[in-house]
Amino acid sequence: MQRYHRLTVKNFSARFLRLVGAAAIAAATLPALAQNNATEYRFTFPDVVHHVVQVEATFHNVPQQPLTVQMSRSSPGRYAAFEYASNVFEEKFTDESGKPLTVTRPDPRSWTVSGHHGTVHVTYKLFGNRVDGTFMAIDTTHAHLNWPATVMWAHGFDDRPSKLSFVLPEGLNWKIATQLYPTNDPNTFTSPNLQYLMDSPAELANYAIHTFQVPALKPGGKAQTIRVVAHSQATDAELAEYFAGVEKIVKEEQAVYGELPDYEPGYYTFLADALPWDNGDGMEHRNSTVMTSRQLGLSVVAHEYFHNWNVERIRPEGLEPFNFRDVNMSGLMFVAEGFTQYYGNLAMIRTGLTPMPRGMMGFARDISNVINSPSTQYRSAMDMSRMAPFVDGASDLFPTYFNNTFVSYYTFGDVVAMGLDLSLRVKTNGKVTLDDFMRAMWLAYGKPGGPAPGLVGHPYSIADVQTQLAKVSGDPAFAADYVKRYMIGTEKVDYASLLQHAGFVMKKRGGATLGNIYLMKKGDPVRRGQAPAGPETLKVAASTVIGSPAYLAGLDLDDELVSVGGMAINSSADVEKAIDGKKVGDSVELIYKRRGQEVRSKAVLAADPTLEIVPVETAGGTLTAEQKAFREAWLGTKVK
Numbered sequence: 181m182q183r184y185h186r187l188t189v190k191n192f193s194a195r196f197l198r199l200v201g202a203a204a205i206a207a208a209t210l211p212a213l214a215q216n217n218a219t220e221y222r223f224t225f226p227d228v229v230h231h232v233v234q235v236e237a238t239f240h241n242v243p244q245q246p247l248t249v250q251m252s253r254s255s256p257g258r259y260a261a262f263e264y265a266s267n268v269f270e271e272k273f274t275d276e277s278g279k280p281l282t283v284t285r286p287d288p289r290s291w292t293v294s295g296h297h298g299t300v301h302v303t304y305k306l307f308g309n310r311v312d313g314t315f316m317a318i319d320t321t322h323a324h325l326n327w328p329a330t331v332m333w334a335h336g337f338d339d340r341p342s343k344l345s346f347v348l349p350e351g352l353n354w355k356i357a358t359q360l361y362p363t364n365d366p367n368t369f370t371s372p373n374l375q376y377l378m379d380s381p382a383e384l385a386n387y388a389i390h391t392f393q394v395p396a397l398k399p400g401g402k403a404q405t406i407r408v409v410a411h412s413q414a415t416d417a418e419l420a421e422y423f424a425g426v427e428k429i430v431k432e433e434q435a436v437y438g439e440l441p442d443y444e445p446g447y448y449t450f451l452a453d454a455l456p457w458d459n460g461d462g463m464e465h466r467n468s469t470v471m472t473s474r475q476l477g478l479s480v481v482a483h484e485y486f487h488n489w490n491v492e493r494i495r496p497e498g499l500e501p502f503n504f505r506d507v508n509m510s511g512l513m514f515v516a517e518g519f520t521q522y523y524g525n526l527a528m529i530r531t532g533l534t535p536m537p538r539g540m541m542g543f544a545r546d547i548s549n550v551i552n553s554p555s556t557q558y559r560s561a562m563d564m565s566r567m568a569p570f571v572d573g574a575s576d577l578f579p580t581y582f583n584n585t586f587v588s589y590y591t592f593g594d595v596v597a598m599g600l601d602l603s604l605r606v607k608t609n610g611k612v613t614l615d616d617f618m619r620a621m622w623l624a625y626g627k628p629g630g631p632a633p634g635l636v637g638h639p640y641s642i643a644d645v646q647t648q649l650a651k652v653s654g655d656p657a658f659a660a661d662y663v664k665r666y667m668i669g670t671e672k673v674d675y676a677s678l679l680q681h682a683g684f685v686m687k688k689r690g691g692a693t694l695g696n697i698y699l700m701k702k703g704d705p706v707r708r709g710q711a712p713a714g715p716e717t718l719k720v721a722a723s724t725v726i727g728s729p730a731y732l733a734g735l736d737l738d739d740e741l742v743s744v745g746g747m748a749i750n751s752s753a754d755v756e757k758a759i760d761g762k763k764v765g766d767s768v769e770l771i772y773k774r775r776g777q778e779v780r781s782k783a784v785l786a787a788d789p790t791l792e793i794v795p796v797e798t799a800g801g802t803l804t805a806e807q808k809a810f811r812e813a814w815l816g817t818k819v820k
């Protein structure tokens with residue numbers, strides 16, 4: 181729904197960037213003229229032990245009226261709201277001579293500064309100690325800086341460039357890795373505008389780096405440079421294996437699109453942070469990605485690298501431009517994240533980095549979640565996409581019913597993508613695939629670029645999805661039907677019969693079950709954000725699924741499960757043991773405590789609806805030559 185309108189403002193730097201156009205995009209450093217009103221940031225690290233960075237920002241050529249600066253509420257690729265202003269302290273606003281300026285607070289994350297003479301200088305300290313793709317972290321091993329969590333920015337300055345200088349702490353041997361534009365000074369970088377700045381996190385650490393070239397697939401194409409930065413405790417052998425895996429994935433995904441994007445700073449940078457105290461995360465950016473986890477892993481590489489086309493350049497409506505004052509919402513997250521999820525999994529299988537049977541189990545889990553969730557009866561892939569701001573790392577004190585009302589747009593989109601890929605392959609005898617669709621989206625909306633570095637010129641709509649699908653399939657009626665029923669609507673394709681073409685059997689597990697009961701040892705109550713009270717007992721920690729035997733027997737959140745069929749329950753495994761040997765339709769007694777009262781109830785065991793996908797040849801059948809060829813074309817490597 182949002183398009184980039186800001187460049188219509190009569191602003192010198194914006195017009196300049198537009199006039200210079202492609203030349204400015206290609207240049208590795210910013211034109212000198214644009215630097216005159218560049219916002220300057222300087223970062224010092226007076227107290228890494230206590231996770232504190234000092235930030236100095238200078239805003240030049242400030243128009244006569246009061247200037248409002250603010251900390252962001254959201255970060256690119258993370259769709260929930262966070263108040264990054266909460267960790268700012270000792271903020272001081274002065275003019276060019278160091279004289280304090282008058283400051284008012286229009287809202288919790290903004291400062292309005294008046295009485296200046298064209299220059300506003302602010303210094304502040306900031307605490308940060310969460311290593312992931314959304315916040316920022318400082319410690320004795322690194323500064324992991326995500327800009328929305330770190331810098332104050334000025335309203336009305338979106339098109340202005342900025343210059344960032346780092347004063348590295350002594351004796352820690354830190355280097356700086358980022359997609360920001362390099363300068364002749366290794367500790368100084370630039371950004372052409374606010375959108376690009378916020379999208380360009382930096383890792384300051386004593387890291388390992390591996391650089392490689394990816395030759396073009398087409399004659400006359402341009403080779404691209406990829407840098408892999410790893411801040412980890414991995415051994416040299418582990419690093420070598422990781423770097424080799426990254427190269428394999430990059431080439432496999434290049435084959436889907438036929439080319440790599442042209443990276444504005446001259447290279448793409450993987451920023452891997454793998455330390456025992458890290459949080460698991462992956463965050464895509466235009467010319468880089470941040471990946472954090474306890475150990476170096478490749479499936480996150482396969483997902484994030486696919487984003488450098490899908491999301492970073494093929495960007496849906498609603499995500500362009502990023503709105504740092506609030507959150508973004510898009511009904512197309514299932515394409516942005518879900519199709520990326522599908523291709524990440526596919527790249528892992530195609531490269532052989534994930535064994536095929538295990539990869540298929542992953543697809544089965546996603547199909548199972550979509551088919552079996554009560555929520556997908558009334559919420560489509562587009563509806564789930566619009567819920568991203570409620571679920572993407574959002575934490576609230578109030579409990580939600582998401583176990584019954586939500587399926588991730590990653591999962592849903594993965595399943596929609598697989599259904600579409602297989603439908604196209606079956607319909608055209610393998611002549612047209614989802615790879616063709618992604619390439620068409622790239623050529624129509626990604627490759628043409630935007631009005632300035634970091635901006636996307638044509639964020640696509642669901643109508644655009646239909647247009648490209650009609651084009652590649654050569655069948656507008658098929659495209660209209662598919663979009664209407666499976667993307668906007670809540671219908672599901674027949675996965676079992678589609679998978680048969682590739683020689684896979686999809687079936688329900690079928691054994692007797694009570695339904696998923698998620699048990700945790702907890703005090704009372706078990707809700708997030710509330711301190712446990714009373715002794716820890718085994719409680720149901722998530723809503724039971726509507727229609728499941730446990731749900732129908734009245735079991736729900738916070739209930740203390742005492743026994744099943746006469747067997748005392750001390751762990752989740754005990755629930756399985758208690759119904760072991762029982763049949764679908766058998767009745768078992770549940771005893772549980774609710775709000776101090778004992779409740780006795782009967783549950784009728786149902787057939788386990790969890791889906792499995794197994795190769796026909798391991799399920800007692802024979803793989804035909806036709807199925808083998810179909811499977812090979814789908815899951816085999818595309819790298820020649």
Ligand SMILES: [Zn+2]
Nearest residue numbers: 483487517520
């Ligand atoms: Zn993603």
